[in-house]
Amino acid sequence: MFQRNIGDVILEVQGISLSFGAMRVLNNISFDIRQGEIRSIIGPNGAGKSSMLNVINGVYHPQEGTIIFQGERRAEMKVHEAAAQGIARTFQNIALFKGMSTLDNIMTGRNQMMKSNLLQQAIYWGKAQKEELKHRKVVEEIIDFLEIQAIRKTPVGRLPYGMQKRVELGRALAAEPEILLLDEPMAGMNVEEKEDMSRFVLDINDEFGTTIVLIEHDMGVVMDLSDRVVVLDYGVQLADGSPDEVRNNQAVIDAYLGVAH
Amino acid sequence: MSSDHSVPGSDQLLDTFPKLLLNHAKVRGDKTAMREKDLGIWQSWSWRQVADEVKAIACGLASLGFRHGDKLAIVGDNRPRLYWSMAAAQCLGGIPVPLYQDSVAEEMSFVLENADVRFAVVEDQEQVDKLLEARKQSPGIEHILFDDPRGLRHYDYPFLSSIDHIQYEGRRFDSGSPEYFEQAANAVTGQDIAIMLYTSGTTGQPKGVVLTHDNVIITARNGIIRERLTDQEEVLAYLPMAWVGDNLFSYAQSLVAGFTVSCPESGATVLTDLREIGPTYYFAPPRVYENMLTQVMIRMEDASRPKQWMFHYFMDHAKRVGTRILDDKPVTVIERLIYRLGNFFVYGPLRDVLGLGRIRLAYTAGEAIGPEIFDFYRSLGINIKQLYGQTEGMVFICVQPDGEIYPDTVGTPAIDVEIRIDDHGEVLYRSPGVFHSYYKNPEATASTKTEDGWVFTGDAGYFAENGHLKIIDRAKDVGKLRDGTMFAPKYIENKLKFFPFIKEAVAFGDQREHTAVFINIDLEAVGNWAERRHIAYSGYTDLAAQATVYDMIQECVEKVNEDLSADPLLGNSQIKRFLVLHKELDADDGELTRTRKVRRSFIAERYGELVEALYSDVDSCHVETQVTFEDGRTGMLAADVHVRDARQFPPVKQPH
DSSP: OOOOOOOSEEEEEEEEEEEETTEEEEEEEEEEEETTOEEEEEOSTTSSHHHHHHHHTTSSOOSEEEEEETTEEESOOOHHHHHHTTEEEEOSSOOOOTTSBHHHHHHHTTGGGOOSOHHHHHHTOTHHHHHHHHHHHHHHHHHHHTTOGGGTTSBGGGSOHHHHHHHHHHHHHHTOOSEEEEESTTTTOOHHHHHHHHHHHHHHHHHHOOEEEEEOSOHHHHHHHOSEEEEEETTEEEEEEOHHHHHTOHHHHHHHHOOOO | OOOOTTSTTOOTTOOSHHHHHHHHHHHSTTSEEEEEEETTEEEEEEHHHHHHHHHHHHHHHHHTTOOTTOEEEEESSSOHHHHHHHHHHHHTTOEEEEEOTTOOHHHHHHHHHHTTOOEEEESSHHHHHHHHHHHHHOTTOOEEEESOOTTOTTOOOTTEEEHHHHHHHHHHHHHHSTTHHHHHHHHOOTTSEEEEEEEOOSSSSOEEEEEEHHHHHHHHHHHHHHHTOOTTOEEEOOSOTTSHHHIIIIIIHHHHHOOEEEEOSSGGGHHHHHHHHOOSEEEOOHHHHHHHHHHHHHHHHTSOHHHHHHHHHHHHHHHHHHHHHHTTOOOOHHHHHHHHHHIIIIIHHHHHHHTOTTOSEEEEOSSOOOHHHHHHHHHTTOOEEEEEEEGGGTEEEEEOOTTOOOTTOOOEEOTTOEEEEOTTSEEEEEOTTOOSEETTOHHHHHHHBOTTSOEEEEEEEEEOTTSOEEEEEEGGGOEEOTTSOEEOHHHHHHHHHTSTTEEEEEEEOTTSSSEEEEEEEOHHHHHHHHHHTTOOOSSHHHHHHOHHHHHHHHHHHHHHHHHHHTOTTTGGGOEEEEEEOSSOOOGGGTSBOTTOOBOHHHHHHHTHHHHHHHTSSOSEEEEEEEEEOTTSOEEEEEEEEEEEEOOOOOOSSOOO
């Protein structure tokens, strides 16, 4: 529909293999992610999608392969490095502070950027005060962007599931990431909530130019949103290409519809 | 009257919105005119700033070719810049046409086409999309302006621009011809058209009600004088901008009196915003008050024992004396003391939680409000009053005067309003607010408004002995019993529905011997009631047929009869026989409209044998009814429905 701004490769994985003991979860996976695109990873349950995300943001360390991020070649990412260099994510199972308000939860996403020390923050004095105001503004912009003003002060534990997902997205956005990893952001949602979430994903990509890596089960959503799709099945890379190419790929069709082996 | 600024709205020379706006910028330039919550913080604009913003939009519109008499469609939630656009159009002698923001593209294109709209100001991407769609049918739209640019960055249409951009252009235009704006604004007269409001039109296509500056401003001013409103009022603008009430309360009266209007952060935050703003002047339809009361009651159920006890003790006391205190009627010293105490512990905190802590005046209108709900708020010390109005009369026809509140009347005529009742019992009025015409619809204008300015309301009513107008029903629905007594079905049904146990009622009686009703019980309320009494039931049909339930409903019916017996006109239309229907009336079966109004004639036909039973002396009737389930399948429902006689009361006064 619109002219999209897709830039150079900012992250590339080459020949990634990951095992837990004898279990081979990822087997020689290679693909790249370009600046500003929406890149999806799909595959049936147990295909290794979440593991792939965990490799990208440094939770898992692959036994083989390299990751090239912003031109730097490395064997593995480290979690804090990934976060500091602009990779943020949401989780398949919501990981929020249930007793804290929406506002405070999103504020935790700014923590990485706070420079005042713990004591200053605790007594809310001097530099901490100024910092808090600055960060609060960013957080309020996110609240406005995600249209969650009405739940600003509500403890997250009291919110319905779909809203919690949105808060989690807000927290990831608060880190102002280069790359946003979304692990099944629409799982368990009804049609309307999915439409809302899809719109937010597109808007984030469009408005902030954030690169998005998306894991999603809902094929309709993936095909609508993505620029390119990687297909995994039992740790093996089946295909990589535009939604249309992937849809017509025989190996993908077999994996999804099932064939006699 | 003098032009003393301490009495807002008294200046008769300020007869148009542009003049009012420029005057406020002069005499109360630094006073807050408008607020909007943005990024969690309330932002304010003073009257001088508002005048400046309006001027920039107006000049921007002028630079696009907007001229005297042009229409400006306005679509969106209550946003300051949409209100300013409204004022900007009026400053150029143009006519704002606000549209309901939730209407679909088709409905919009009808109005846009009908109103010959060339310019539109909309809130956001959602509305832009709809207008682009509507524009295919009504290509007359030449310019679309939007407030919130989010998501619109890639929209590449030559006719689409942001209000920001227009204001930028406007300021350039203004520096080029600095006298243009003032001249245009001063050229507008009171007889010029100020606004067109489309009535939602339950039957047929919507009609554009044309109102002049005089219509709107004189009516707004009369309301301000009658209620002694000042420029210190606080109002929350949360009702649709296309509705006449919002235009009066959040726009016209603010511009006349100079008070502050606040726009909520979003539709979902209205209740929070209400608490933060604490309005002094407030309008809400009955269902809003009803929902607030339900919320309070549900939360009280979860409160601790002592709190519950305190709440109930003081609320009972308030019920006895609260409304009398509010109306300045005599109460004993002890009663007054306990009320003070209650005010400290319960009423005050409760008003605060509801966001009504600073209320001086609250209105309700639109439909009948249950007396219990009405009294609840009044007993808390909230001065809530009913009014009766129409778009065609710029709202105010009747208002309840302070201290003279009767739940079943709508009060006395507003200032400068004349009312008469014609031979058929229909209410007519004449006032300065009477509309100019329906746009491009002389036939409809002629059949609604007489040559000498009387307007048919379509409502049947009469003046009660206390001089207050009582509206009983739509004029076309009012019938007569055989003995000639007036029969107003909706009036009786509403009285029944005020009981929490009764969900729906259908009254019969036109051209019959007496009144008889079908009743639908409220499954939730009656179900709870039954559970507390250990009455077992399997479902609606079973519960509805229980003798104890019938006993309870009979009490309700007889209370209604007692009430009716005191009515000089309707005393003879008391309910003689009733039955509780074996199934819930359902829109899927065509028995209700989608807005949950009963379709009386359809129901009479569908349940012909039950109507027969009501007008015979049998006490039970066997029926089989086809029902539609939610998934669209149908089934048969069989039941024996009992019919009971209700006690009637001798009418207090015979009709003459």
